[in-house]
Amino acid sequence: xxxxxxxxxxxxxxxxxxxxxxxxxxxxxxxxxxxxxxxxxxxxxxxxxxxxxxxxxxxxxxxxxxxxxxxxxxxxxxxxxxxxxxxxxxxxxxxxxxxxxxxxxxxxxxxxxxxxxxxxxxxxxxxxxxxxxxxxxxxxxxxxxxxxxxxxxxxxxxxxxxxxxxxxxxxxxxxxxxxxxxxxxxxxxxxxxxxxxxxxxxxxxxxxx
Numbered sequence: 126x127x128x129x130x131x132x133x134x135x136x137x138x139x140x141x142x143x144x145x146x147x148x149x150x151x152x153x154x155x156x157x158x159x160x161x162x163x164x165x166x167x168x169x170x171x172x173x174x175x176x177x178x179x180x181x182x183x184x185x186x187x188x189x190x191x192x193x194x195x196x197x198x199x200x201x202x203x204x205x206x207x208x209x210x211x212x213x214x215x216x217x218x219x220x221x222x223x224x225x226x227x228x229x230x231x232x233x234x235x236x237x238x239x240x241x242x243x244x245x246x247x248x249x250x251x252x253x254x255x256x257x258x259x260x261x262x263x264x265x266x267x268x269x270x271x272x273x274x275x276x277x278x279x280x281x282x283x284x285x286x287x288x289x290x291x292x293x294x295x296x297x298x299x300x301x302x303x304x305x306x307x308x309x310x311x312x313x314x315x316x317x318x319x320x321x322x323x324x325x326x327x328x329x330x331x332x333x334x
Contacts, residue, residue, distance in 0.1 A: 182331035185324055192321070193222045194239050199262070204332055215325030216316040223314040226253070227261035229271060233301050233308045234290035235283050250277040265310045272307035296320075 176184070190200045207217035222228065227236075227243040230251060236242035243261040245251065251258055252272050253265065265271070273283060287303060295301045297318050300309040316325075 179331075182327045185327040186331050189219075189222070189323055189325070189328060192239075192323075193225065193228060194243060195222075195262075201332075204328070213316075215329045218328065219316060219319055219321075219323065219325055220314050221264065223319055224264045224266075224310070225261065226251075226258060226263045226265060226271075229265055229299065229308075229310065232296050232299055233271065234286055234293065234295065234303075235273065235306070237282065237286045237289060241282060241286070245280070245282065250274055250280060250283070267310055267312050269310045270307060271309070272305065278306055 186200070190197065195203075203221050204214075204218055207221055208214045210217045223232070227239055227246050230236050230242035230246060231239045235251075236245055246261040247259055249257050249259045250273060252274055253263075254270055257274070273280075277283065283306070287306075295308075296314070298310065298312050298314045300311055302308065
């Protein structure tokens, strides 16, 4: 499967917003976006012209796709599934993305970033309903339990992520037991509980053209 291997900070600079692709590093003085808040490249500072309507819609879609670290075909498939569900398409789309296994591991504070969570899941460090899962894209359902494998409880990445998020309140649709390194998806994420600065309606309008 194709994956992005270049500097992740360039993605934040390209989208003109912090995407928190490097976890807690994005909250420090070492954040590249804070140092250079303009598009990457030799002429990044010169790209200040007013964007077209299409560009605004496209950038919002690219921003969300990069936040969750998925490819264009995957993203389109999520959109098609969201549009076939009852309710508001944009909200359905974000709810589906939030229920991905790698995102839930990140939201639980068991990984410093979504890309790190994806790697941990790929390597089989987690159980879902007592079964090993190594597919980051599976969608969890309310009632599903997630826990770190016994052999993986001393993993330095997981331990470091828990230390960095100490004292932070988890999202309301997840239960977390830090002592047992386990959690549970309580209910379907709602738009209000996701809490990111995303205008999902722009994505819906882009795909509707």
